[in-house]
Amino acid sequence: MNCIIVEDQPPAQRILKKYLEELGSCTLAGTFNDPLKALAFLQQEPVDLLFLDIHLPKISGIELLKSLPYKPKVILTTAFPEYALESYELDVVDYLLKPFSFQRFVKAVGKVPLQEYSQDSSVYDVKKECFIKVGYDHVRIAFEDILYLMADGDYCEIILWEKKYLSAEPLKNWLEILDENFFIRVHKSFIVNSSKINKVSGTQIYLENGKRIPLGRAYKEGFAQRFLN
Numbered sequence: 001m002n003c004i005i006v007e008d009q010p011p012a013q014r015i016l017k018k019y020l021e022e023l024g025s026c027t028l029a030g031t032f033n034d035p036l037k038a039l040a041f042l043q044q045e046p047v048d049l050l051f052l053d054i055h056l057p058k059i060s061g062i063e064l065l066k067s068l069p070y071k072p073k074v075i076l077t078t079a080f081p082e083y084a085l086e087s088y089e090l091d092v093v094d095y096l097l098k099p100f101s102f103q104r105f106v107k108a109v110g111k112v113p114l115q116e117y118s119q120d121s122s123v124y125d126v127k128k129e130c131f132i133k134v135g136y137d138h139v140r141i142a143f144e145d146i147l148y149l150m151a152d153g154d155y156c157e158i159i160l161w162e163k164k165y166l167s168a169e170p171l172k173n174w175l176e177i178l179d180e181n182f183f184i185r186v187h188k189s190f191i192v193n194s195s196k197i198n199k200v201s202g203t204q205i206y207l208e209n210g211k212r213i214p215l216g217r218a219y220k221e222g223f224a225q226r227f228l229n
Contacts (some may be wrong), residue, residue, distance in 0.1 A: 003049035005031045006038040006064065007077065008056050012098065016051055016077070018122065021107045022131075024111070033057075035064045047072050049093075049112060054078040067088055073112045089150070101169065103130045103177040130177060132167045133156065139165060147196050147207055149174055151189040161209060186223055187216035194227050 003026045007013050008152040020026050026146040032038035035056045038136040042050075043213040050072045053211055065074060071091070074118060094108035120150055141158065150157045151171040158165045167174075174191060175183070186190050190213050199206040204218070215223060 001026045001048040002029045003027065003051060004029050004038065004041070004047050005051045006035055006056065006061065007031070007051065007053045008033045009053070012053065015099075019102055022102065023106060023109060035059050035061065037069055039064055040065055042072070043067055046070060049109075050074045052076055054080060062090070065092075075108050089125065097164055099121050101173070101177075103132075103169070104173075106130060107177055128179075132165055132169075134165055141165070143193075144195070146178075146183075147211065148193060148195050148208060148213060149191040159211075184219075184226060187214050188218075190214070197227075 005013060005016050005028065007016065009087055013225045015032070017028065020028055026049060028040055029045065030038075032041065035173055036058055039059075044097060048207065050065075050223070052061040052065065052074055054076060055078065059067075061076065061078075065071075073091070074092045075094045075096060076092050077096045077098060077100075081097055081106050093111050093229070094192075096104065096108055115229075128144065131140055141160070145160050147161065149157045149171060152166065156167045156169055156171045156174060158167055171185075171189070176200060178191070182194050183191055184194060186205060192207070192213055196208045197205055198208055200215070203215045203217070207213065
């Protein structure tokens, strides 16, 4: 996908460029501090995806979006949550609230409909995996390999078949990263990959590896509606 960044803060520009480079599935066609220059560019050079800040000099990101003769896919990047409702009325792909992690960025880009662009599977693939920081390294984890996640204070343990990792992201943040079609919170301390469940008995969930996970009373009804019914 071809994309541009419209952002007047250099630190935010650097983060977006870094994330795009790590992602590798988008071609950056330009970076703009001035929304009017971005508008002039977009009128001549249509792009697939637009990373757009809301608070910009001269005109707002929302005003820029409304001025375009066509509508690219848009991911809004802002430090202000109060614009979320208006942004979704404009049919944006996602709303990234600064500061956002690389995993959250990947999830946002993964929402762009793949069939509208190239047949390259890279956008699809990034929705199925993520990188987590382990010590000084970044380790790739495929979502399908995850059995469950368990809260560990301010951290989170990610449990796979033969190993586990400690993530600095708290459990609640992982709900934004993981595929909601498969992962569900079943307890205040646990998120489970539903595809790894062998049996549910009362308030106990039995996984493929024999591990037993508690099903919290507050989560039981939602779990039953999504996966048992």
